[in-house]
Structure formats: C-alpha cells, structure tokens
Amino acid sequence: MVNINLGNVEFQLKENHDFSWLNSLGKVFCVFSQNDSGNISFGVDDGKEKFFVKVAGLKTIESVRTPEEAIASLKEAMPIYEDIKHPNLIELVKHYSLDNIYIAIFKWVDGDCLFDYWNFEKYHDNSQIVPPAKRFKQLPLEKRIKSVGVLFSFLSAVSKSNYVAVDFYDGSIIYDFSTETTTICDIDFFRKKPAINDMGEDFWGTKRLKAPEEYVNGAVIDEVTNVYTLGALIFSFFGNFTDADIRLRYKNNTFLPCTFENWELSKSCYDSVLKAVSIDRTARYASINEFFIAWNNALSAK
Secondary structure: OEEEEOOOOEEEEOOOOOOHHHHOOOEEEEEEOOOOOOEEEEEEEOOOOEEEEEEEOOOEOOOOOOHHHHHHHHHHHHHHHHHOOOOOEOOEEEEEEEOOEEEEEEEOOOOEEOOOHHHHHHHHHOOOOOOHHHHHHOOOHHHHHHHHHHHHHHHHHHHHOOEEOOOOOHHHEEEEOOOOEEEEOOOOOOEEOOEEOOOHHHOOOOOOOOOHHHHOOOOEEOHHHHHHHHHHHHHHHHEOOOHHHHHHHHHHOOOOOOOHHHEOOOHHHHHHHHHHOOOOHHHOOOOHHHHHHHHHHHHHOO
C-alpha cells in the first residue's frame, strides 16, 4: 500500500503515481477511492468552476478489475454520456488518454449520493451523523415523489436513446437537499439495445434491487428489466425495511417488496409499484412510460 497526499486529501493505492497532471487542473478538494470498478475520482476546483475527474488505470485498493480492464470500460462508457441527453444527467466535459491512464472530466454536481458506501464506517462510528439515504427518507412525501418523477423521465430518455440501464441504483443518484435537485451521476455500465446478461449471477448491479433476469446467464436485459429496477428503487424510497429484510435479498438473490403496512403511500400506489416488480416479466409494465402513467394515476386516485 502507498499513502498518497494531495494537500487536502489523502488516500491509498497499491502503487505510487505522479499526480502532477491532476494538480494542473486545479485544487483537489475531495477523493472517491474505494470503488470496485477500478476507477478513482476527484473533486477539483480551478478557481472558477468545480469538476468531477474520473480516472482509470491506477492500481486502486478495492478494484475487482485490472487497470487495463478499467481503462477499456471507462473508454467504452464515454459514448453513453454523449448519446443520452437529459437535464438531470451529469455533464461530460471531455475525456482523453494520458500516458497509461484514461481521464474523464465532468461538471461538478453539488449534493449527496444516496448510497455513499465509502462513508458507512464513519456513520457507524458517529451515530449523530444522519446518512443521506436516511435524510432523503425523512423528506416530505411530495419531495420524494418529485425525485421519482426525475427517475421516470431519465429512464424514459435512456430507452428513447436506444440504451438499457445497467447497474442503476441509489448509488447512481445525487440529491441536493438545499435545491431539491436530483442528478444521475453514474451510467458507466449502461448498454445499447439489444442487451443480454452475459455474466450470470454476477451481472452488474446490487442484489438489493436487481431483477430476476439479472441473475440468469443469457437472459434478455431490456426496458422491462428497467421497470423492475425503478419499482425496486421506489419501494426503497417509500417502504420501510429492516436490516434482516435487506440481508435476505443478498442471501436469496431476490428483491422482496415491503408489505403494505410498511408502505408510506396509498394502496393504489403500492399496487402500481408491486406490478413493476413482478417476478414474471410478462406481468410487469411493458415500458417506463406505461409504468409512469400507472404511477401518476395511482398518485391521483382518492
């Protein structure tokens, strides 16, 4: 392990690296170094603007991939950010190779990630700190409903752009509590249609939210899969789950919706989302837009 100090931030890598190129972009004010994707990211301020700088090719501590695999993956992700247009998607500025690394620069987005796993130890040690996910769950219903509307709009745009969302979860979402703005920050693993599960049980995504087909090698991954993912996310926003409930998802490779008694909205809303997370694909909504219509109708129902 090598300790790296960039003035305001410290982190570890498996081997040393000259970060003088990063300092030339501005002052580093934060680092995200615990991703298993093999990327490491920095918040940089050039005095006029802030940027989010994602780097592949370094030997990070938590990576499940080689530096070469991380570089190839980040390069492949760049057209996705260029092809999918949505006002709530983080904006790609530029990307390029530099020696043996690859760099992608995005405009900085203020807010908190709704699954900031790199801070979990801090929350465990400091019970007075309220994690973003818990703060989000404490928001009034109408504010959370507004955020869900952004997710519907975004996933509809994804489909219209001929893509399928892969590894889309609460860790892909930044929420700014001061402006009530929802931003999608990570779409690296999205795929062009048609897509299939070519990894079996290890297909990208968290077991807290994955659809049944995301465990099956050769299964179709499409907009109906995204309907399930969004339904599972909505359950996490308005349902109450115990730690034991979450552990069951990991143990059984199955998302389990909460009971209606543990649901914050109406029975109509509950039923509309329950349909989205049907194990049987044919029982789900055929599209994000169809789901959106049912969701809106349920919200309007008395």
